[in-house]
Amino acid sequence: MIDQEMLRRWRLILGRYAEQSMNKAEMSDRDRLLEQSLDYLYSREYEGRGMMRAPGGGGSLDGSAVTAIDWLQRTRKLFPREVFERIQHHAVDKYQMTELLEDPAVLRSLEPNQALARTLLGLRGRLSAEVRDVVQGVIRKVVDDINRRLRPQFVNALVGRRNRFRxxxxxxxxxxxxxxxxxxxxxxxxxxxxxxxxxxxxxxxxxKRNLPWDVILCVDQSGSMLDSVMYSAVVAGILASLPTVNVRLVVFDTNVVDLSHMAADPVQVLLTVQLGGGTNIGRALQYCETLVRTPHRTVVALISDFEEGAFPGPLLNSVQRLAESRVKMLGLAALDESAQPVYDTTMAQKLAGRGMEIAALTPSHFAEWLAEVMG
Known part of the structure; x- marks a missing residue:
């Protein structure tokens, strides 16, 4: 006896590629709508592997000439919000359904989240002029959400310290x-x-702390670092608003760009960075050396995967010079979407040997680490 509920679920998973025997699964009208919606997106996985669409059997939306926009609206109604956000992420990020991003009205209807912001930032050079303002609005909503979550932790950690006399x-x-x-x-x-x-x-x-610290955020903007760049931009904005911190924001790939003048506006930072290219961390840290004014009250935080594309000698020598001058050196390893550390452990060990503290931390824990170093 086949479990009908299990058969139904497998039928929804496999769609038109299910064996004919599975077509006997008891499916309601709503199930068929679910199957059609899933098939419209995930059949692209098979096509991407060179497989022809399976004839018949499956619920297709081809006959009704549905557009991507129609599909998006139907899918929003069929699935819970968290499931819809995951499907939306797959559509724009994995399967590159850029037609969803060409209509300002549709773009406004998408759920603003980090996955969407990441895709928009990666595609912004190819988007039409009429959607650029909408793109900026979506990114601002995502930045505001991150800021709302992180600001209290940074303010609490950095603005105050223990006073044992009161x-x-x-x-x-x-x-x-x-x-x-x-x-x-x-x-x-x-x-x-x-x-x-x-x-x-x-x-x-x-x-409150009265003596200011100089914090230099040195951020790797190579293609694999987009999530870290997004959080770094927000952190720079938070630090720029604190009276006890003077923040400098430096981004780099093989070139170095000083964005300190816009550190207070993380949205403009994200719209300015040019993701991609190689990585020359040594050149970036050599530039950061020129920004140091009061070494014993300066923190240089390198946010990177530590995958140096240039000869490592200049990088290691720069770290050693900064550490010997009493600059606090922090190396914040990159994290992937699931907050798992992704970085060159061999290079991290070499950096640690030259005086840089290395850690793979979420942004909220970075606030505590920064406060401890500045304490």
Whole structure:
């Protein structure tokens, strides 16, 4: 006895390429619409491998001459939002359905997310002039969403520090002072149970930092680094708004471009960077050396996959010179879409040997790391 629900699911997965015996699966009208919608997109996978479309059997939308825009509207109604966003991502990123990006009205209807922003940034040179303003609006929505998530963590980590001379009773595990708490509650020690009863926990208040730090973000803009570039642009914008930080933003491939003048506007940064090309990290760090004014209060953060395309000697020598001058050297390894580190571990070890701290961190953890280094 074949499980009809399992048969139905496999029928939806395989579409027109299912064996004829699977066509007996019990499918509702809605199931057939689901199958047609999935078939319209994912049959491209078979065609991309040189396979001919399977005749008959499958639910096709060919007969109704549906356009990509019609398909998008139908699919939005058929699937839950999170599933639709994944399908949309596959359509514009994996299967290059650029016709979805040629109509400003359709572009406005797409779900603004990082996958869409990444695709738009990669295609912006080929998009028509009439959609460029819409593209900028989509990217701004994505940037605003990232900024909303990251800003509180950077502000909390970098604007304040512990002040052990002023106390607070606001509960915060981060600010808990165990020694002061024990001292303040010793009179409540229970000799019978041999336990200290805590009636008044002590917390350290936070005060603003007054001495500014120079933070130089040196960002690899080669083609594989788009997600890191996006987050780096937002981080630069956040840092530029803090009174305790002077931020410089440098992007590079084989050339070096100083975007410090637009660091406060991450959208303009993303619309300016030219992704692709080779990688010359040494040249970028040599330029960063010229930006250092107060070494002992300067952080140089290299965001890269550390895959140096040039001879590594200049890169390693630059890192050593900066570290010996008391500049704080941080190497933030690239992360892929699933937040897995993707970088040259051999080069990372060499950089660490010359004085650069290396870590593969999400942007939120980078805030804590930066605060610790500047503390």
């Amino acid at each position: 106390r607070s009773h606001l509960p915060s595990a981060q600010n808990f002072d165990p020694r002061a708490t024990i001292a303040a509650n010793l009179r409540h020690y229970d000799t019978a149970s041999k336990r200290l009863v805590i009636e008044r926990p002590i917390f350290n208040a936070r005060v």
